[in-house]
Amino acid sequence: MSDTGGRANESSQHPQARGDAWPPEVSSALRWVHDGQRLVEQTVAALDDDVRLPSALPGWSRGHVITHLARNADALVNLLEWARTGNPAPMYSSRHQRDTEIEAGAERPLGEQAGDLAESGRRFAEAAARLTEHGWSARVTSAQGRDIPASEVPWMRTRELWLHVLDLDAGVAMDDLPDDIAEALVRDVASWMSSRIDTAIELRPHGHPPVRFGPAAETPSAVLSGPACRIAGWLTGRTSANELHRDGVVPTLPRWL
Known part of the structure; x- marks a missing residue:
């Protein structure tokens, strides 16, 4: 599964599709990221040891979903650091690199995956805390090639956390989405x-x-x-x-x- 986030050019969108308050405020999205990270970590901690059990995503195990969430956090840190320093840092060097890293990490023991998930979440939170108001307005490029302000990055992480916690198929349901x-x-x-x-x-x-x-x-x-x-x-x-x-x-x- 690719990162949730590919969108057509905004100029082609129906004027009512988003409304004036888009993207969500950085402060709101960072709160959603914090809450989503905590929920995912709690859900993973309660899993059985076998991360090879299937997730709700075709072809992916729970281990694939957990590893993807960790690597997505690191990929989005690249964008936040790009915005902070001005040095271009793409989310992934290639689609092949992304897919290879997910496959390589998917069968690690649950404890290792849980630790990786928590550490990558902390790295994202720390990178976001380092950004100034100027940094949030800096332009970066998403994995789909979209030119976006860094202020969209917390929303991109929000989507990943709150949708993929459902995809773990481990007791969190759509009705639990705030x-x-x-x-x-x-x-x-x-x-x-x-x-x-x-x-x-x-x-x-x-x-x-x-x-x-x-x-x-x-x-x-x-x-x-x-x-x-x-x-x-x-x-x-x-x-x-x-x-x-x-x-x-x-x-x-x-x-x-």
Whole structure:
């Protein structure tokens, strides 16, 4: 599985897909990262010793998911250090390097993986604490080649932690996703989907403004409403549209990576 975060150029997105408050404030996203890191570490600590048990991601064991989370933290540290120093440091030298490191670490003993996860999380927190306001506005390049401000990096880590803790398939469910994170995820993924579908859709997450994505000039072919966490689950391919209230013809969404 690739890092969650590939999005189309923002200029092509439906104007309602994100709204004015995007990306989430750095302070909010760093709090979400802290809480997500703690939840992942607690979930991993409670696992059986065999990290080779399957995760919810096809072809990946729990060990793959844990190792990916650790290496993703280090990759995002590269971006934070790039922003702080001005010296370009890509997330990964190549896709091959990323995949090789995950495979190499996936079958390590649980204790070793848990320690690696915690240490990499601390490295991310320390790198974020070193960034000044100027640093957060510096431009870096994501693994998908997007030019982004460093202020998006905490949100990128938030997505990884809160989605992959579900993918461990170890007792944390979509309904455990905090509502504010779920709502931000809905807007983010809808933005990514907007240029990739040929029919307009309106989402109505409970307690939040509606989100419309797809061709801007079209009347929505479907309106889906429900808790933000369930809508986020459908958009990211982790739950079914059958769990939402639906009006109209619901299209098949492209796979979100």
